[in-house]
Amino acid sequence: MTPPENNSALQETQVFEIAVPQRRTQSPRRPAPAPDRPRHLHAVPGRPAPGRRPPRPLLVVGAVVAASLVLALAAINVLVGQSGVNEADIQKAIDAKQQQMEMLRVDVLRLSAPARVHQRATQIGLIPAGALTYLAPAPAGAQKPATTTSGARKPATHTRPSTRTPGRGGR
Amino acid sequence: MARRGARPALRLFAALAAMTVSMVAIVAQLIRLQIVDAASLETLGAKQRVRSVTLPARRGTIYDRNMVPLAISIPARALYANPHDVVNPETTADALSVALGIEKGLLLDRLTRDSSFVYLARKVEVPLATRVLALNLPGIGAFPETKRVYPQGTLGAQVVGFVGTDDTGLAGIEAGQDSVLAGVPGREVTEVDPNGHPIPHGRSAVTRPKAGKDVVLTIDRNLQFATEDALDRALLQTGAPRAAAVLIDPLTGEVLAMANRPALDPQLFGSATPISIRNRVVQDAYEPGSVNKLITAAAAIEGGIALPSDVYSVPDHLALFGKVFHDFAPHKTERWSYNEILAHSSNIGTIKVAQQVGRSRLYAMLRKFGLGEPTRVGFPGESAGILTTPDKWSATDMATIPIGQGIAVTPLQMAAVYAAIANNGVWTQPTLIKRLVADGKAQPRTKPVSRRVISSFTAAQLRGMLLGVVETGTGKPARISGYLIGGKTGTARVPLANARGYSNQVMTTFIGIVPVESPRLVAAVVMDNPAAHIAAATAAPTWRNIVQFALGFMRIPPSYGLDPADDRRNRSGTP
Numbered sequence: 001m002t003p004p005e006n007n008s009a010l011q012e013t014q015v016f017e018i019a020v021p022q023r024r025t026q027s028p029r030r031p032a033p034a035p036d037r038p039r040h041l042h043a044v045p046g047r048p049a050p051g052r053r054p055p056r057p058l059l060v061v062g063a064v065v066a067a068s069l070v071l072a073l074a075a076i077n078v079l080v081g082q083s084g085v086n087e088a089d090i091q092k093a094i095d096a097k098q099q100q101m102e103m104l105r106v107d108v109l110r111l112s113a114p115a116r117v118h119q120r121a122t123q124i125g126l127i128p129a130g131a132l133t134y135l136a137p138a139p140a141g142a143q144k145p146a147t148t149t150s151g152a153r154k155p156a157t158h159t160r161p162s163t164r165t166p167g168r169g170g171r
Numbered sequence: 172m173a174r175r176g177a178r179p180a181l182r183l184f185a186a187l188a189a190m191t192v193s194m195v196a197i198v199a200q201l202i203r204l205q206i207v208d209a210a211s212l213e214t215l216g217a218k219q220r221v222r223s224v225t226l227p228a229r230r231g232t233i234y235d236r237n238m239v240p241l242a243i244s245i246p247a248r249a250l251y252a253n254p255h256d257v258v259n260p261e262t263t264a265d266a267l268s269v270a271l272g273i274e275k276g277l278l279l280d281r282l283t284r285d286s287s288f289v290y291l292a293r294k295v296e297v298p299l300a301t302r303v304l305a306l307n308l309p310g311i312g313a314f315p316e317t318k319r320v321y322p323q324g325t326l327g328a329q330v331v332g333f334v335g336t337d338d339t340g341l342a343g344i345e346a347g348q349d350s351v352l353a354g355v356p357g358r359e360v361t362e363v364d365p366n367g368h369p370i371p372h373g374r375s376a377v378t379r380p381k382a383g384k385d386v387v388l389t390i391d392r393n394l395q396f397a398t399e400d401a402l403d404r405a406l407l408q409t410g411a412p413r414a415a416a417v418l419i420d421p422l423t424g425e426v427l428a429m430a431n432r433p434a435l436d437p438q439l440f441g442s443a444t445p446i447s448i449r450n451r452v453v454q455d456a457y458e459p460g461s462v463n464k465l466i467t468a469a470a471a472i473e474g475g476i477a478l479p480s481d482v483y484s485v486p487d488h489l490a491l492f493g494k495v496f497h498d499f500a501p502h503k504t505e506r507w508s509y510n511e512i513l514a515h516s517s518n519i520g521t522i523k524v525a526q527q528v529g530r531s532r533l534y535a536m537l538r539k540f541g542l543g544e545p546t547r548v549g550f551p552g553e554s555a556g557i558l559t560t561p562d563k564w565s566a567t568d569m570a571t572i573p574i575g576q577g578i579a580v581t582p583l584q585m586a587a588v589y590a591a592i593a594n595n596g597v598w599t600q601p602t603l604i605k606r607l608v609a610d611g612k613a614q615p616r617t618k619p620v621s622r623r624v625i626s627s628f629t630a631a632q633l634r635g636m637l638l639g640v641v642e643t644g645t646g647k648p649a650r651i652s653g654y655l656i657g658g659k660t661g662t663a664r665v666p667l668a669n670a671r672g673y674s675n676q677v678m679t680t681f682i683g684i685v686p687v688e689s690p691r692l693v694a695a696v697v698m699d700n701p702a703a704h705i706a707a708a709t710a711a712p713t714w715r716n717i718v719q720f721a722l723g724f725m726r727i728p729p730s731y732g733l734d735p736a737d738d739r740r741n742r743s744g745t746p
Contacts, residue, residue: 099246099297106245109322114396117323134653134729 182443197246214297221374222363228354231383232329233345235392236605238426241321241331242437244338245319248300250291251368256310257282259601263308263570267291270303282310287367291335294318319345325434327395330388330451330550330603333437342440342448344386344603347551347674350609354383354655385608394418397431402696405713406432409701415451415582416696416717421590421684424599424619426583427692427721429453453548456556457697458498459679460663460706463515463575465633466588468513468521470528470536477524479510479636485520492566496522499662513636514644516660518574523571525539530561533573538685539624540588541598547620549645556580575663586695587683589659592637593690596630597623605618638687648711651719653729658683658714660706679706681714685722686730694718 110116204212233242250271257263260282267274271292275417281289293316295303300313319334332343357380362373402414418428435447471477484505488497498517505511512520525533537543543558554574557579564572571577583601591598600619607614624693625633637657640646643662661680664673682695694714701709721727 089422102245103297106243106320106322109240110324113326113328114393115325118396118400 176331181336184477196204210317219363220362222367223457224314224356224359224361226359226377226380227338228356228380229317229382230319230334230354231352231430231608233352233387234385234387235327235390235395236388236427237391238387239392241327241388241390242319242321244317244319246297247294247316248313249293249316250300250303250311250313251617252282252289252291253287253310254284254289255366256626258309262504263311266306266308267303267311270299270306273293287363292610321437324391325436326392326399327390327429327740328428328435328437329431329448330390331437333440336495342551343450344388344550344682345545347424347503347549348386350382350602352386353520355381357381362406362447366729368624384614387605387608389427389603389605390429391427393724394428394721395430395485397724398428398717399432401713401720402430402715403434404716405698405709408712409698409703409709411698411701411709413446413451413605414697414700416694416713417452417583417586418717418721419590419601419693420458421593421599421693422592423688424587424601426603428600428717429583429603446539450550451697452582453550453553454581455547456554458576458578458579458663459585459680460661460678461518462577462589462659462680462682463578463580464513464516464521464573465592465637465659466536467525467528467533467539467573467624468509468636469540469592469629469633470533471509471524472632473536473625474528474532476527477509479508479632479639480507481509483509483512483520483523485512485523487519489519489522491522491570494567496570510639511644513659514639514642516640516645522570525569528573530564530569530654533569534558534561534735536624537572537578539598539622540591542578542584542588546581546583546587546601548583548601556584575661578633582695582697585680586682586693588600589684589695590693591624592630592633593684594630595627596625597621634684637684641683645707646681646683646711648682648707649715649718651685651722653721654685654687654727655687655730656683656718657687658711660711661723662704662706665700676700677704679704679710681706681710682696683714683718686717686727687731691725691727692718694721 173592201530218261230244230287230466232240232244235241246287252263264275264279264282267273267278273277273292281291291311295313296318303311304313317338319338321328321331321333324551328343330343331342332345332347334345335341338353340346341353342485345352346658351637355523358378360374362370362375364370374385379657380654393658398416398418402416405414412433414432417426417432419426429452431449431451433444433447440448458654468477472479472626484504485498485507487502488495492494498515498519499568505518507515507517509520509524511517512524542556545553545555547553568577587598587601590601599621602619604616606616634657637646637659638655640660641649641658646656649656649658659682661678661682663678663680665676665678666672677700679698679701682693684690685692685694694717696710696714696717698709698713703709
């Protein structure tokens with residue numbers, strides 16, 4: 001804002017003399033004031049009301065920055081709160097999945113219990129496993145080792161007839 | 172003027188005095204509230220507004236030796252109500268009754284109590300609890316807890332045991348290792364208003380629970396199942412109401428299977444009979460009968476009194492101390508070696524040897540083999556058996572104890588005796604708990620006690636005698652083709668419960684070592700009062716069925732060095 005004293009156009013057109021009241025007596029410690037001189041003042045149309053100071057740019061900038069900070073803080077707060085909610089939701093989902101996994105694990109254990117496997121095997125008609133045959137090592141001092149492929153000596157075998165019940169596993 | 176001037180002073184003084192008195196009263200009250208009664212008032216206040224909820228610790232899992240869970244805790248929910256918040260108890264009870272399957276009257280009673288907390292249902296499975304909460308009934312809530320489940324069903328139920336509603340072990344390993352399995356419960360402390368609602372920004376503290384340790388048993392679930400299956404069939408075939416069996420690794424003392432019949436469902440223990448709950452292998456003592464003759468033989472051989480080849484004149488009866496003792500079957504007076512005496516399970520022959528052994532030596536041997544004290548296998552309520560000191564033995568005890576009457580043992584004690592003979596004379600404490608696991612790490616475990624009971628020479632002699640029992644004697648029904656087996660039958664009458672003497676009931680036993688030349692397994696089978704009062708016809712075939720599976724399952728090779736062409740070795744196991 002340009003001060004009125006510098007507005008030369010107004011100076012030429014509207015010049016008033018006004019009486020300036022006598023200034024009160026100054027303190028003796030202060031130096032004597034200069035003698036009063038008549039001032040040339042100008043009436044400016046649309047001038048702001050007396051007492052209201054025009055906003056300063058720094059103030060406006062500060063206000064904008066402050067408002068932005070407040071908004072930013074609020075946004076961060078909202079985002080943090082939102083992520084907290086998300087985290088809680090995810091944790092809840094993890095817990096639910098873990099519980100589901102535990103239940104499924106128990107189901108697997110129940111289904112793979114020997115008694116159930118035995119029962120199912122019997123139901124579907126599985127038969128006992130065949131007899132086990134063991135190959136005996138060649139006796140010490142034998143000329144040729146007992147093998148199943150040489151044919152020179154039939155390997156000694158111990159045959160164990162199976163009396164297993166169906167579905168009890170085994171080899 | 173002076174009087175008018177004194178009035179304000181008086182008034183001031185009076186006001187000052189009143190203020191002083193008031194201040195003193197206030198300070199006194201403050202002292203009472205803040206210092207004298209502070210503790211009690213704080214407690215009273217805390218009681219009114221602080222709610223403390225115990226957070227249960229996850230109970231440890233019980234595993235078999237291959238880490239297959241035998242008992243496991245799964246998440247569940249405890250459904251509760253705050254009756255102060257229940258808007259309409261009638262409709263709420265209706266809805267809950269349908270959802271939970273609980274009688275409406277019971278729910279209504281709880282929903283109308285003057286309390287801020289009542290349980291509606293415990294151990295509710297999570298999906299069901301979620302469905303109930305989805306009804307959005309005012310005043311109904313749920314908090315997490317755990318439920319104990321036994322995914323293997325009745326398998327090893329008497330060994331594993333079971334827990335009560337509050338997850339406290341009531342029987343079996345669940346009870347014996349309760350302090351280990353239970354963990355340390357946590358606690359949640361919250362400040363609540365009179366209606367039980369949490370006060371915003373009020374005091375809240377949570378102490379997290381510490382999970383219990385896992386217990387790994389020495390049991391193998393497959394061997395356990397095969398043993399129980401064999402016992403089930405034996406009950407049907409022999410008419411015995413009860414049976415028990417135990418399988419031990421003689422080198423380590425580890426119990427591989429411990430089975431009891433009739434079966435027990437640990438999930439329904441409330442409706443189980445007392446006899447089905449007992450683990451008879453360790454909790455019940457019985458008179459072992461002829462299986463005890465091996466200890467007499469151990470005392471005789473270890474003491475240099477007899478050898479398996481020593482020959483004795485054996486009549487079928489013997490009068491001793493005013494009583495007549497008999498062999499099981501009548502026979503003419505025989506000249507039998509000690510081997511043959513054991514093979515024929517002769518009472519008279521054994522009594523004759525025992526007379527030479529003497530009571531103190533026999534008692535010492537019984538004690539060295541661990542009779543008369545619990546094995547400390549790690550199972551609660553283990554019986555020590557009954558073995559009195561020799562000074563309390565009657566004259567006839569010196570004839571009955573050597574043949575297994577007049578003393579009482581548990582099947583586990585007697586299996587441990589045979590395991591010691593299989594282990595070259597070193598008795599090893601049977602163990603049921605392989606290790607404890609905390610946070611996935613195995614805990615240090617104390618080594619089982621072991622001690623030499625007899626020399627390896629004596630043990631070898633005894634194994635030879637046991638082989639003779641199975642090859643030529645009463646143990647023939649236990650034979651398994653391809654394997655050398657050492658074992659002993661035992662048939663003992665059951666003492667009367669409330670009187671002296673014996674009933675007509677019998678207990679039949681077979682205990683065997685396989686392969687006898689290189690022992691890998693010791694098994695004992697005990698049957699209560701089968702229709703046929705002979706161990707050879709009841710316990711021995713059952714033993715064979717169990718061990719036949721175990722040999723294949725444990726990959727135990729046959730007894731090499733035997734002539735495979737020998738027809739005797741390839742015969743069927745049936746007698």
